[in-house]
Amino acid sequence: MKTGKAENRQGFFSGRDMGRAAIGKGSMEKTAMALLEIRDLHAAVDGHEILKGVNLTVNAGEVHSIMGPNGSGKSTLSSVLARRDTYEVTGGSVLFNGKNLLAMEPEEAACEGVFLAFQYPVEIPGIGNAYFLRSAVNAVRKYRGQDELDAMDFLPLYKERMKLLEMDEKFMNRSVNEGFSGGEKKRNEILQMAMLEPKLAILDEADSGLDIDALRIVSGGVNALRNPDRAFLVITHYQRLLNTIKPDFVHVLVDGKIARSGGPELALELEETGYGWAEAEQTQALSA
Amino acid sequence: MATETERLNTYSEAWAVTRAHAVAQEPVWLRQLREEGWARFDAKGFPSTREEDWRFTNLAALAKTPFRRASRGEFAVTAAQLEPYRLSGALCQLVFVNGRFAPELSALSGLPNGLLVRSLAEATDASRQDRASEGIEQHLGRYAQMDRDVFTALNTALWEDGAYLRIRSGLALERPIHLLHLATGAHAAIASHPRTLIVAEASSQVAIIEDYVSLGAETAFANAVTELVAAEGAVVSHLLVERENLASFNVSTLRIEQARNARVDSHSILTGGSLVRNNVHPVLNGEGAECLLDGLFTGAASQHLDNFMLVEHARPHCNSRQFYNGILAGGARGVFHGRIVVAKDAQKTDAKQTNRNLLLSPRARIDTKPQLEIYADDVKCTHGATIGQIDNAQLFYLRARGIAEAEARNLLLYAFAAESLDRMANPVVREFAATLLHARIMELVAAAKTDADAEIPTQNGEDAE
Numbered sequence: 001m002k003t004g005k006a007e008n009r010q011g012f013f014s015g016r017d018m019g020r021a022a023i024g025k026g027s028m029e030k031t032a033m034a035l036l037e038i039r040d041l042h043a044a045v046d047g048h049e050i051l052k053g054v055n056l057t058v059n060a061g062e063v064h065s066i067m068g069p070n071g072s073g074k075s076t077l078s079s080v081l082a083r084r085d086t087y088e089v090t091g092g093s094v095l096f097n098g099k100n101l102l103a104m105e106p107e108e109a110a111c112e113g114v115f116l117a118f119q120y121p122v123e124i125p126g127i128g129n130a131y132f133l134r135s136a137v138n139a140v141r142k143y144r145g146q147d148e149l150d151a152m153d154f155l156p157l158y159k160e161r162m163k164l165l166e167m168d169e170k171f172m173n174r175s176v177n178e179g180f181s182g183g184e185k186k187r188n189e190i191l192q193m194a195m196l197e198p199k200l201a202i203l204d205e206a207d208s209g210l211d212i213d214a215l216r217i218v219s220g221g222v223n224a225l226r227n228p229d230r231a232f233l234v235i236t237h238y239q240r241l242l243n244t245i246k247p248d249f250v251h252v253l254v255d256g257k258i259a260r261s262g263g264p265e266l267a268l269e270l271e272e273t274g275y276g277w278a279e280a281e282q283t284q285a286l287s288a
Numbered sequence: 289m290a291t292e293t294e295r296l297n298t299y300s301e302a303w304a305v306t307r308a309h310a311v312a313q314e315p316v317w318l319r320q321l322r323e324e325g326w327a328r329f330d331a332k333g334f335p336s337t338r339e340e341d342w343r344f345t346n347l348a349a350l351a352k353t354p355f356r357r358a359s360r361g362e363f364a365v366t367a368a369q370l371e372p373y374r375l376s377g378a379l380c381q382l383v384f385v386n387g388r389f390a391p392e393l394s395a396l397s398g399l400p401n402g403l404l405v406r407s408l409a410e411a412t413d414a415s416r417q418d419r420a421s422e423g424i425e426q427h428l429g430r431y432a433q434m435d436r437d438v439f440t441a442l443n444t445a446l447w448e449d450g451a452y453l454r455i456r457s458g459l460a461l462e463r464p465i466h467l468l469h470l471a472t473g474a475h476a477a478i479a480s481h482p483r484t485l486i487v488a489e490a491s492s493q494v495a496i497i498e499d500y501v502s503l504g505a506e507t508a509f510a511n512a513v514t515e516l517v518a519a520e521g522a523v524v525s526h527l528l529v530e531r532e533n534l535a536s537f538n539v540s541t542l543r544i545e546q547a548r549n550a551r552v553d554s555h556s557i558l559t560g561g562s563l564v565r566n567n568v569h570p571v572l573n574g575e576g577a578e579c580l581l582d583g584l585f586t587g588a589a590s591q592h593l594d595n596f597m598l599v600e601h602a603r604p605h606c607n608s609r610q611f612y613n614g615i616l617a618g619g620a621r622g623v624f625h626g627r628i629v630v631a632k633d634a635q636k637t638d639a640k641q642t643n644r645n646l647l648l649s650p651r652a653r654i655d656t657k658p659q660l661e662i663y664a665d666d667v668k669c670t671h672g673a674t675i676g677q678i679d680n681a682q683l684f685y686l687r688a689r690g691i692a693e694a695e696a697r698n699l700l701l702y703a704f705a706a707e708s709l710d711r712m713a714n715p716v717v718r719e720f721a722a723t724l725l726h727a728r729i730m731e732l733v734a735a736a737k738t739d740a741d742a743e744i745p746t747q748n749g750e751d752a753e
Contacts, residue, residue, distance in 0.1 A: 107690050124703065
């Protein structure tokens with residue numbers, strides 16, 4: 001397993017082939033199978049239906065953006081994919097790498113390669129950032145049959161990636177997200193993503209509350225992580241983030257369904273026209 | 289409550305023996321103290337829940353258990369049995385078996401000049417009085433209050449042994465002194481009444497660990513009283529560890545007397561015992577004195593852990609901090625009672641009290657009761673209590689990063705508990721406490737899982753006043 005470590009260290013921000021090496025055997029069938037296959041997904045909170053039949057296919061290497069007005073179900077979709085149990089799936093299916101994602105616990109989904117960058121990362125007083133992240137990395141490595149990293153192996157990697165996200169080393173020993181500014185929390189999410197090497201990274205409103213500098217750092221971190229074996233689901237209300245993280249596909253979620261799909265030009269169109277049309281359609285549909 | 293006969297049989301036999309020994313071996317002042325203690329216990333008996341200070345703690349089970357005194361040499365302890373309880377970083381270790389000093393098990397070599405470490409029984413033995421007994425009469429029994437606490441009265445009457453520690457002026461000790469109290473009964477329920485006197489002279493510095501352990505599964509009753517005197521400018525840290533078996537009773541009273549600018553940290557970690565009462569009673573009796581009461585009580589099954597704090601601000605410009613955190617699983621019940629008394633001329637008092645609790649099961653219960661009695665007009669006193677469960681958002685965050693649920697719960701509980709460790713200044717003490725906590729938290733997570741897999745915890749308890 002020593003070789004595995006060497007690969008990782010070399011990894012990540014530099015080579016586009018890294019992801020393939022990390023994924024290993026599974027990548028053989030991957031060309032034939034979508035990474036994420038969402039079919040007619042329905043989900044509810046407290047009996048109130050929020051997702052009303054979402055269909056979406058994401059292949060490895062692709063960047064998909066999900067846009068939409070507030071309350072359209074964007075965050076619900078990301079939470080369901082990360083297996084948060086406050087959301088009840090009432091219909092449909094989700095296959096991740098050919099496996100039933102909806103049968104997984106959150107930690108299983110994470111170990112399989114789903115990563116959610118939270119819109120509002122929670123503060124956890126009393127647990128140090130470095131300690132937490134090493135626990136997470138080792139949980140994932142163990143699941144994937146890799147050796148666990150001791151502090152000596154972990155820290156150089158961690159520090160290197162902190163530098164890329166322009167984070168001060170003092171964050172290492174502070175409690176997870178405690179007292180972090182909004183921008184620091186978002187950078188910490190991307191840092192975790194960089195360390196956990198997911199197959200599917202979901203960014204939930206990664207740009208909300210960020211100033212230009214922080215936005216540049218966050219987008220830079222995400223772009224450095226793009227590779228042919230990793231897909232991104234970029235959830236955002238505004239087109240702004242998509243100037244720097246260029247999507248291959250844009251989908252507009254309206255009232256729990258994908259109303260339109262297109263290329264990057266769709267995001268620009270939305271920037272011009274806003275979501276007025278979508279809301280109008282929704283109103284019409286309701287009154288019809 | 290026990291009948292009069294039961295109570296008399298249980299403790300009066302011990303009193304007859306102790307008294308006979310006292311008449312033969314002890315100085316008059318000490319005999320008088322014992323007589324007074326017995327008279328008070330004999331007159332009052334154990335308190336009932338009708339008494340305000342015992343409202344949340346029912347002593348019926350303790351009162352009806354027929355304990356006896358262990359006779360000398362009755363229960364042998366081997367070095368191998370003791371091995372798991374050695375503390376490698378300690379300066380010295382005094383071992384007590386059922387309340388009696390066991391020199392053959394203790395490690396007392398290489399003590400620095402200026403540190404006096406003695407068995408209290410030896411030091412008060414009238415027939416072998418030497419310089420070692422210096423200071424005892426001046427301090428012993430002068431602080432712990434027999435009139436307001438019947439357990440202190442009982443201890444004063446019946447103590448057989450304990451530690452006498454005196455730290456000379458200006459002596460700073462980095463490594464802690466470990467007082468290890470072993471209960472062992474081989475099918476007998478033994479009561480012991482360890483008595484400890486710690487005198488930290490001016491500007492001295494010392495850390496002491498009082499550690500209560502059971503070697504078997506038998507019921508035992510430890511009724512301990514410690515008087516800790518911190519002279520001007522002394523810096524003292526005390527840690528109580530209660531980790532006896534789940535059949536045992538433990539009542540520990542720590543009475544702290546602080547002179548001008550003395551700083552005392554009292555820490556406690558309760559993990560064991562069936563019924564535990566942890567009394568901590570500092571009196572800030574000189575300007576500029578500071579105290580910290582830092583505790584963590586962790587209960588499972590049907591444990592009852594009662595923490596009774598009484599902080600007396602007697603002089604101006606003193607500062608007290610109380611941080612007590614509880615984690616309760618199963619049907620465990622915790623009590624935090626924090627009284628702060630500020631005397632009329634104790635102006636500029638700064639007193640703070642916080643009690644936070646995590647309940648891991650719907651059957652767990654906490655009663656928390658702050659009580660402020662303020663007779664001065666220029667003071668700052670705050671108190672707060674919280675009761676909650678493990679935060680689901682935090683739990684999900686950890687799991688979403690791949691950390692399994694049980695491990696995530698471990699981490700969150702440890703983070704909650706570790707606050708208490710952060711307040712321990714002595715590295716050996718902190719390390720020792722951290723090891724205990726790690727093991728304990730894994731037990732609690734496992735207990736909580738088997739206990740109530742499908743149940744949703746509900747809040748219970750009381751915020752009084």
